[in-house]
Amino acid sequence: MNYTFFKYQGTGNDFVMIDNRDKSFPKDNAKLVKHFCDRRFGIGADGLILLEDDEASDFRMIYFNADGNPGSMCGNGGRCAVAFANFLGIIKDKTTFMAVDGLHQAEINKSQVRLYMQDVSEIREKPQAVFLDTGSPHHIQLVEGLEDFDVFKEGQRLRYTIYGESGSNINFVEQQSKDVFAVRTYERGVEDETLSCGTGVTAVALAMHKSGKTKNNQVTVKTRGGDLHVAFVNGGGTYTSIYLEGPAEQVYKGQISW
Numbered sequence: 001m002n003y004t005f006f007k008y009q010g011t012g013n014d015f016v017m018i019d020n021r022d023k024s025f026p027k028d029n030a031k032l033v034k035h036f037c038d039r040r041f042g043i044g045a046d047g048l049i050l051l052e053d054d055e056a057s058d059f060r061m062i063y064f065n066a067d068g069n070p071g072s073m074c075g076n077g078g079r080c081a082v083a084f085a086n087f088l089g090i091i092k093d094k095t096t097f098m099a100v101d102g103l104h105q106a107e108i109n110k111s112q113v114r115l116y117m118q119d120v121s122e123i124r125e126k127p128q129a130v131f132l133d134t135g136s137p138h139h140i141q142l143v144e145g146l147e148d149f150d151v152f153k154e155g156q157r158l159r160y161t162i163y164g165e166s167g168s169n170i171n172f173v174e175q176q177s178k179d180v181f182a183v184r185t186y187e188r189g190v191e192d193e194t195l196s197c198g199t200g201v202t203a204v205a206l207a208m209h210k211s212g213k214t215k216n217n218q219v220t221v222k223t224r225g226g227d228l229h230v231a232f233v234n235g236g237g238t239y240t241s242i243y244l245e246g247p248a249e250q251v252y253k254g255q256i257s258w
């Protein structure tokens with residue numbers, strides 16, 4: 001069987017994107033998803049996204065991690081799915097779409113995509129870290145010397161030791177100014193550092209606000225793949241109107257057989 005795919009990236013977090021409105025993709029074939037994401041034997045990506053029709057919204061995004069398993073919410077993937085829906089002519093400049101954590105609103109202006117995230121009310125502050133769920137689970141830890149930090153080794157250790165079987169994504173953060181933070185993320189399901197993680201960047205912004213590192217409700221987060229912007233409203237202990245904004249671009253189109 002031949003599959004037509006598109007490759008997208010959002011600040012270097014890259015995805016195989018497939019238009020599955022005809023429902024022809026075998027969603028339960030984890031081996032195939034893993035093969036498509038393989039950087040040596042397949043196409044190569046941090047994850048695979050299917051775009052499908054949805055009864056209640058413009059489209060449905062179905063996300064798989066590079067290991068072939070269904071993932072939790074992917075922020076950069078969501079932004080890329082909006083760019084793909086726009087490319088396919090399904091949406092114009094505004095959309096509401098369905099993802100694994102519920103409905104999301106988004107806006108697209110050229111290659112910039114603003115994605116609204118679910119409200120966050122539970123943020124656990126630990127002695128050395130903060131844990132929260134922005135659609136995906138995130139451990140946030142401040143470090144010194146982020147550039148030289150061993151993200152793979154320490155991320156893998158924390159992912160398996162603290163968070164058990166289900167695990168967590170692990171983010172290491174360094175503050176650069178009052179509202180600018182640099183982050184590097186070890187991603188669960190990719191089991192490696194990625195160049196950017198959208199739900200992680202969102203989690204960093206909320207965690208830094210919650211712990212008093214910034215008083216601003218608009219934060220720039222620098223990843224190895226580029227800058228993302230997060231804004232939110234904070235009232236009564238709940239973060240609402242949270243959005244993640246940055247570039248999402250098509251890289252190329254191809255065909256692969258299986």
Ligand SMILES: N[C@@H](CCC[C@H](N)C(=O)O)C(=O)O
Binds near residue numbers: 065075169189197
């Ligand atoms: N890269 C993603 C995060 C994807 C989810 C994650 N790997 C998981 O299932 O835990 C993002 O941009 O948010």
